[in-house]
Amino acid sequence: MDGAMGWRIADQGWRKGPWTPVEDKLLAEYVSLHGEGRWSSISSCSGLKRNGKSCRLRWVNYLRPGLKKEQLTPQEEGIIIELHALWGNKWSTIARCLPGRTDNEIKNYWRTHFKKQEKPSKNEKKRKFDDHNSYYKDQKVKRMMNNTTTDESEESDIDMIIEQPQNILPETTINFTCPVATFMLQQQNPRVLAQDAARWWDTVADDGLWSGFMWNLDHDHPNQHRVEQPFTPCF
DNA sequence: AAAAGTACCAACCGCCGGTAG
DNA sequence: ACTACCGGCGGTTGGTACTTT
Structure with a gap:
């Protein structure tokens, strides 16, 4: 051949x-x-x-x-995350839903941001933990300032993460509690590091983009999900 | 300032499926 | 039905810039 x-x-x-x-x-x-x-x-x-x-x-x-040379936007990042959760490594299929982006670009992006090494260096482990930890501290402070949540279970999860680093530090993958992560862990992409999803989530949340996004997590049935607004075929 | 580590991205490679002859 | 050609896809590699130690 x-x-x-x-x-x-x-x-x-x-x-x-x-x-x-x-x-x-x-x-x-x-x-x-x-x-x-x-x-x-x-x-x-x-x-x-x-x-x-x-x-x-x-x-x-x-x-x-028509190729876009600039950095991926938070919306595009979100779409990539969602479509990868749905379709896996179908880079070209995902790329068809992102005009101006190439499969190679998306593949590189995913590998860089989400598919980390199995065994990161000692320093990287520490940095990941620090990033992760500071993210949740930030989120906690934001909620306290906005007074937006009273979810005790979530609160205790956060406290646990912040106050018991020895339970987490040695591991490559850190479990976390935001809906994106929960969904992704339910899917077959569990190797998403807290640092990365948290960074993305932080951006989306801060930009107020989350409310317009396609996720629709059913909190009554946490093991299920549905896409409220299915993609129109773009290929 | 230098070495080591990391992130990013362009490009290569092998494989596969569709199709024309 | 078979074979060779063609185009596309996903995995991987290598180079370079940047960051950390």
Whole structure:
């Protein structure tokens, strides 16, 4: 398999590594003339010493018009989290629901922010705990200032986390009590670190974005969830 | 100031499914 | 029905910038 002209990598002397501006220009010109596709014939038509696979990837992930170069917004992060919980590592499917974002970008984002190493360094463990702990302290203070919750069980969970670090520090994964985390742990993505979800949650909550979001957790039946506003097919 | 650790991202690789001949 | 080609996908790697010690 993969014996196609432009697809064969060995023995062809294809250029590898980072793309140069000249190569980008050649690729863009080729696509503007011939449209997307026909990747395998690029090298013969454009003079590019790249295999078709590499050309396609470069176009899709970097040169294609409409790509967003800026950082992911909190809304986009939330969508990624939700869709990953629903679909798993279907990066291209998730990407179709985020216009201007690529599967590679989303994949990288997820791996960087949510799929941490099994055994982080000692220092990182400490930092994760510190971040996690300070997050809950912040949340507690916010609630006290806003006087918004009287949920004793949640309160005691928070106290436990803050006051009993020895129970948590040695572990890579920390359990936590916000709805996002609870949902994610119910799903098959339990390896979400408190630091990451907490950071995201903090942003969303502070920005007032949470209320408009798609989650709808059924507190009467905590083992169940439903999506109030299903996605319209975007692919 | 230097070394070590970490985060981020572009690009490569192998595999798979669809399709044309 | 079979085979080769093509395009796409997900996992992984390597380089670089940034941060921490």
